[in-house]
Amino acid sequence: xxxxxxxxxxxxxxxxxxxxxxxxxxxxxxxxxxxxxxxxxxxxxxxxxxxxxxxxxxxxxxxxxxxxxxxxxxxxxxxxxxxxxxxxxxxxxxxxxxxxxxxxxxxxxxxxxxxxxxxxxxxxxxxxxxxxxxxxxxxxxxxxxxxxxxxxxxxxxxxxxxxxxxxxxxxxxxxxxxxxxxxxxxxxxxxxxxxxxxxxxxxxxxxxxxxxxxxx
Amino acid sequence: xxxxxxxxxxxxxxxxxxxxxxxxxxxxxxxxxxxxxxxxxxxxxxxxxxxxxxxxxxxxxxxxxxxxxxxxxxxxxxxxxxxxxxxxxxxxxxxxxxxxxxxxxxxxxxxxxxxxxxxxxxxxxxxxxxxxxxxxxxxxxxxxxxxxxxxxxxxxxxxxxxxxxxxxxxxxxxxxxxxxxxxxxxxxxxxxxxxxxxxxxxxxxxxxxxxxxxxx
Numbered sequence: 001x002x003x004x005x006x007x008x009x010x011x012x013x014x015x016x017x018x019x020x021x022x023x024x025x026x027x028x029x030x031x032x033x034x035x036x037x038x039x040x041x042x043x044x045x046x047x048x049x050x051x052x053x054x055x056x057x058x059x060x061x062x063x064x065x066x067x068x069x070x071x072x073x074x075x076x077x078x079x080x081x082x083x084x085x086x087x088x089x090x091x092x093x094x095x096x097x098x099x100x101x102x103x104x105x106x107x108x109x110x111x112x113x114x115x116x117x118x119x120x121x122x123x124x125x126x127x128x129x130x131x132x133x134x135x136x137x138x139x140x141x142x143x144x145x146x147x148x149x150x151x152x153x154x155x156x157x158x159x160x161x162x163x164x165x166x167x168x169x170x171x172x173x174x175x176x177x178x179x180x181x182x183x184x185x186x187x188x189x190x191x192x193x194x195x196x197x198x199x200x201x202x203x204x205x206x207x208x209x210x211x212x213x214x215x216x
Numbered sequence: 217x218x219x220x221x222x223x224x225x226x227x228x229x230x231x232x233x234x235x236x237x238x239x240x241x242x243x244x245x246x247x248x249x250x251x252x253x254x255x256x257x258x259x260x261x262x263x264x265x266x267x268x269x270x271x272x273x274x275x276x277x278x279x280x281x282x283x284x285x286x287x288x289x290x291x292x293x294x295x296x297x298x299x300x301x302x303x304x305x306x307x308x309x310x311x312x313x314x315x316x317x318x319x320x321x322x323x324x325x326x327x328x329x330x331x332x333x334x335x336x337x338x339x340x341x342x343x344x345x346x347x348x349x350x351x352x353x354x355x356x357x358x359x360x361x362x363x364x365x366x367x368x369x370x371x372x373x374x375x376x377x378x379x380x381x382x383x384x385x386x387x388x389x390x391x392x393x394x395x396x397x398x399x400x401x402x403x404x405x406x407x408x409x410x411x412x413x414x415x416x417x418x419x420x421x422x423x424x425x426x427x428x429x430x431x432x
Contacts, residue, residue: 101327103402105326106326106409107326109322109325109409110322110325110326145431145432150431153413181420182413182416182420183420186319187420189321189416190413190414190415190416190417193322193325193413194412196409197369197398197406197409199406200398200403200406201398204398204403205396205430207432210432212430213431214421214426214427215361215366215428215429216361216421216425
């Protein structure tokens with residue numbers, strides 16, 4: 001399958017590598033077609049890897065991973081272009097974290113979330129919020145923590161897109177019974193606001209290899 | 217020990233009952249000294265139970281449990297009176313949940329929390345945010361979920377007050393190695409914002425007998 005991965009940071013590179021390993025074809029998108037980090041990734045990733053602008057990558061991908069920085073995600077998606085994303089599933093892994101005060105603060109909160117903002121601004125795409133609650137390494141290798149015995153969430157308005165997301169998560173190594181469908185895209189608030197706790201836990205426990213397991 | 221429990225709802229009554237069971241003396245505080253719910257609680261709870269205004273109760277208690285509704289907690293604590301709470305530990309169990317839109321919304325978020333608001337407004341009390349991440353029954357009986365195999369948090373600026381809180385939590389049935397000290401009172405943001413996820417999980421899973429366990 002053809003994927004766009006928007007963003008060249010550790011999350012973008014980690015997901016793009018995983019997709020290549022799984023046999024998919026990936027174009028990594030960034031502001032410019034000659035982004036050095038994207039080119040370095042593609043050179044290392046082999047013949048199924050390519051680079052382009054946000055718009056070129058979005059047009060290329062049948063499914064789009066949003067791995068941009070949360071505070072600039074809407075701007076990046078505007079550059080990707082609504083027409084290039086129309087009807088497609090966007091897997092939104094981002095957190096609108098504001099580090100300007102020195103302490104990470106959830107920049108979109110209360111009665112809104114970044115997932116909802118993206119869905120509102122691009123009504124013809126199918127946004128699925130997922131993977132934002134774990135670190136980049138764990139996203140594509142849940143077994144790094146306790147053999148995968150912890151939960152991951154999906155939120156979105158489109159059942160078919162959430163089903164695609166679940167299949168992808170399973171291919172990444174997530175056990176299907178550990179994937180919790182929280183509900184529509186407004187439930188992204190929960191997944192995003194939880195990150196405020198995750199960050200403090202990571203600091204207190206001295207590791208980012210943590211995740212929650214829902215206990216009943 | 218003498219406790220004030222501010223608030224007459226299910227959380228206040230549950231904590232007050234537990235404290236009585238543990239041999240403590242409890243005054244339940246509310247806006248008026250003749251609150252019907254407080255009187256009903258005291259009549260059932262026996263000779264160690266009494267009722268009073270927020271101010272009378274706060275003056276009575278050596279330790280104060282804030283079990284008021286989050287959106288009116290600051291107002292309730294103003295009625296309790298800074299002079300009656302001076303130097304005391306306040307265990308703050310509240311969430312500033314706004315249900316006015318039909319969906320529960322965290323009313324204080326981003327770079328603030330209700331725990332911080334209380335600590336700022338009453339600098340001479342020792343606020344410990346705790347217990348706000350579970351339902352009222354689980355607060356005083358963690359074994360209701362998976363034999364207590366899940367986490368609870370404390371946040372606060374005062375080490376002695378957090379130690380009091382941990383001892384109380386242990387007496388409530390929380391296993392000491394399941395109590396996580398998140399750090400200073402700003403970490404209450406994490407515990408409070410997490411509730412946004414907890415509420416959606418409870419809805420999706422059809423039970424409020426859930427809690428998270430941190431997996432490493």
